[in-house]
Amino acid sequence: MxxxxxxxxxxxxxxxxxxxxxxxxxxxxxxxxxxxxxxxxxxxxxxxxxxxxxxxxxxxxxxxxxxxxxxxxxxxxxxxxxxxxxxxxxxxxxxxxxxxxxxxxxxxxxxxxxxxxxxxxxxxxxxxxxxxxxxxxxxxxxxxxxxxxxxxxxxxxxxxxxxxxxxxxxxxxxxxxxxxxxxxxxxxxxxxxxxxxxxxxxxxxxxxxxxxxxxxxxxxxxxxxxxxxxxxxxxxxxxxGEPLIPTAVTRERIENPTPMLRLENVTLSADSDTGMGFARFINRRSRKAHAPDSRELGKHHLDEIDLEVFPGEIVGIAGVEGNGQTELVEVLTGLRRIHSGSLTLNGERIAHIPADRHRHGISLNDRIDDNFIIGHHKNRRYCNRGMLRRKSIQRAALNALDKYHIQVGDIVDRIKVLSGGNQQKIVVARELEGRPELIVAAHPTRGLDIHAARFVHSRLIHARNRARAVLLVSAELDELLQLSDRIAVMYDGKIVGIVKPSETNKQELGALMLGLN
Ligand SMILES: Nc1ncnc2c1ncn2[C@@H]1O[C@H](COP(=O)(O)OP(=O)(O)OP(=O)(O)O)[C@@H](O)[C@H]1O
Ligand SMILES: [Mg+2]
Missing domain, CATH: 3.40.50.300 (P-loop containing nucleotide triphosphate hydrolases)
Known part of the structure; x- marks a missing residue:
């Protein structure tokens, strides 16, 4: 039939x-x-x-x-x-x-x-x-x-x-x-x-x-x-199961004359290897990474990037995939070494919500609670003289699960059994709850439902209101326009424009993203 x-x-x-x-x-x-x-x-x-x-x-x-x-x-x-x-x-x-x-x-x-x-x-x-x-x-x-x-x-x-x-x-x-x-x-x-x-x-x-x-x-x-x-x-x-009520999160005005992050003339050539870049100096306040001049090295992944992110500010990064956004994040999080220019971070703690959670965000075969301390394992709260403090880890994990409305069967289950969105929420919770000074968020709401995405948005604005500096990479223009204080548009490894959401629109952003300005 x-x-x-x-x-x-x-x-x-x-x-x-x-x-x-x-x-x-x-x-x-x-x-x-x-x-x-x-x-x-x-x-x-x-x-x-x-x-x-x-x-x-x-x-x-x-x-x-x-x-x-x-x-x-x-x-x-x-x-x-x-x-x-x-x-x-x-x-x-x-x-x-x-x-x-x-x-x-x-x-x-x-x-x-x-x-x-x-x-x-x-x-x-x-x-x-x-x-x-x-x-x-x-x-x-x-x-x-x-x-x-x-x-x-x-x-x-x-x-x-x-x-x-x-x-x-x-x-x-x-x-x-x-x-x-x-x-x-x-x-x-x-x-x-x-x-x-x-x-x-x-x-x-x-x-x-x-x-x-x-x-x-x-x-x-x-x-x-x-x-x-x-x-x-x-x-x-x-x-x-209920009407979707718009959540209003107020933005507070934060004045701060010193940038949390400053990139000057940062260049990364296309034939570069991965290597340690920036985050290894993580213990030193106000660290600076310099690199020798190597502009002769052909095509650049990042081409003389100048950018500042101030405390209390969300800077969005817009761009068609493959125009340097990934490399920018890799440089900031220590996965790549720059070739020339300088990077200055005026703080100690960077949070990183990676684009590929399976490769960089979680440890699939480990327990849910243990995944909460990745990157925080040296914190005295979780580890004392080389011994993990199980109770303390579990308490922190349970708190975060509760706060972010993450549903799990048992926190000792392996994280890979969780639904995709729940895994993503765990990465976001861990990174935002670690009291970072700079948050590098790449596609933080990927795979999240409408509710969860809005919640993450409100947490990012909350962090901003508490004088954190946020760099937000996203493929969604709506997200960028809604959250950012300024949007930097990348094209061919360069920043081709920095605009305020109130003074731009999707058409203009789209044109910049295609290198049409
Ligand atoms: N193998 C498993 N062991 C334990 N719990 C599981 C397993 N697979 C799924 N779950 C749980 O069952 C529920 C439904 O999961 P499922 O993956 O079907 O959700 P989903 O609708 O696909 O969500 P998402 O939009 O986040 O991908 C979730 O709470 C999830 O954590
Ligand atoms: Mg699913």
Whole structure:
């Protein structure tokens, strides 16, 4: 029958310790549609999709594929049923090439012993061309940009014959122009008759790409609607279970003549290596890092950057991904050494909310409470004569969890079991609660639901009002315009303009970001 849903999930339940991640969820996917799933952090979205993809077994409930009851006991079984999943955190093997990753079956025996790599490469190249992807197949994926890694994941899933594509927050890590590319790709897959599920926190994306949307709240599916019949406000209210009330945070005027951070003529050449830069001098007040002049070194990642951030100020950094923002953050947090110019920090404690939480923000296999003391492990409160003070660590962790509304089963669980948004909230809580003098926040609300994102915004303004200096890198112009006292726009490694939010708009910022001024 044509009208039989391609996927139907009924009464799905899944419990993790004390947490009921899915409590009686129903979900229906129709053939050839793009179906969005939205909901607060921890609502159970990823859990539901992991059950569908055979990564978790449900405690109760039924799944029908094309009208037939099935037990999806493993991803391998799911793949046989035509399902493919691009997970919230990619599962590629970093040192393998894109091609190896794509060919690599999750269960090696499925493809026998011999793989005809050349034939595979031809097939994959054709697939990539069709989708408009430009993936260097013989490059190790660890050296590919995040957008290209995602293309690799999508190619992998399609190469393994998926008809139903599940994508868990695929846009969270992408720059705006990459999101457009992804949506084009989703449309062409839909036109080929594939069915797609996308999880996202951005309601404008839901409105732009989806045909249907399902809202989850606290482990339940609370509504399913055609996109034509709904709007972002209604969706937000269904997600929260209450109207979304704007939170007003007042900005106080802070006068302070001495910058917390000053960059003068900072240059970082493109052929630079990573190395220790700035943060190693962390114990000395008012430290300065100088570097020899090396302007002859070709193209620059950072080109004569002059910038000051004062206590009590949020300076936003706008720019199209890849114009030096990442390098700027790396220089400030000690991951890279500058080639010329000078950096001065007039304080001792830098907080860093990194863009890639899995690489730099948390220790996935460690306990939740231990993740709270990363970077603070020398603090007397947590460690005395080389001995960890467990009680004290747990108390601090519990306080932060409470303050940031982070839901966990048990604080001794490994952090990797937490939902993506909850992991991000832990990084933000740890960094902001450590009483930093300078906060370097890269995409601090990535992966957070509307509520949580607003809360983080209010914490950043609060820090600013308490005379902290904040450098905020974000891909979201709304976020920058709303939070910043000044916005510095980066283009091609340079700061091409510094503007006040009250005196600019998205069009002007957009033009500066493209180097058009
Ligand atoms: N393997 C696990 N062990 C313990 N708890 C888990 C596990 N997986 C998920 N949880 C918990 O179950 C709840 C639902 O998690 P899930 O990952 O499904 O949320 P989500 O809706 O995808 O949230 P986010 O928007 O933050 O990604 C969360 O409280 C999460 O921490
Ligand atoms: Mg999730």
């Amino acid at each position: 044509k009208d039989t849903p391609i996927i139907e999930m009924r009464g799905i339940q899944k419990q993790f310790g004390r947490i009921q991640a899915n409590a009686d969820v129903d979900f229906t996917l129709r053939r050839g549609e793009i179906h969005a799933i939205v909901g607060e952090n921890g609502a159970g979205k990823s859990t539901l999709m992991k059950i569908l993809y055979g990564l978790y077994r449900p405690d109760a409930g039924e799944i029908f594929v094309d009208g037939r009851a099935v037990a999806i006991s493993s991803p391998r079984r799911a793949m046989r049923l035509g399902l493919g999943m691009v997970q919230q955190h990619f599962t590629l093997i970093p040192i393998f090439t894109a091609l190896q990753n794509i060919i690599l079956a999750k269960e090696p025996r499925q493809f026998g012993v011999l793989i005809d790599a050349q034939q595979a490469e031809e097939k994959i190249t054709a697939l990539a061309t069709q989708l408009g992807f430009d993936v260097p197949l013989n490059t190790p994926v660890e050296s590919l940009p995040i957008g290209t890694q995602q293309h690799t994941e999508i190619l992998k899933v399609l190469y393994h014959g998926a008809d139903i594509l599940i994508m868990d927050e695929p846009t969270a890590v992408l720059a705006p122009q990459e999101i457009e590319g992804l949506f084009n790709c989703m449309h062409s897959l839909k036109n080929e008759g594939k069915s797609l599920i996308i999880i996202t926190h951005k309601l404008d994306e839901v409105m732009a790409i989806a045909d249907t949307v399902t809202v989850m709240r606290r482990g339940q599916s609370v509504a399913t609607s055609l996109i034509a019949d709904t709007n972002p406000t209604a969706l937000a209210e269904m997600m929260l």
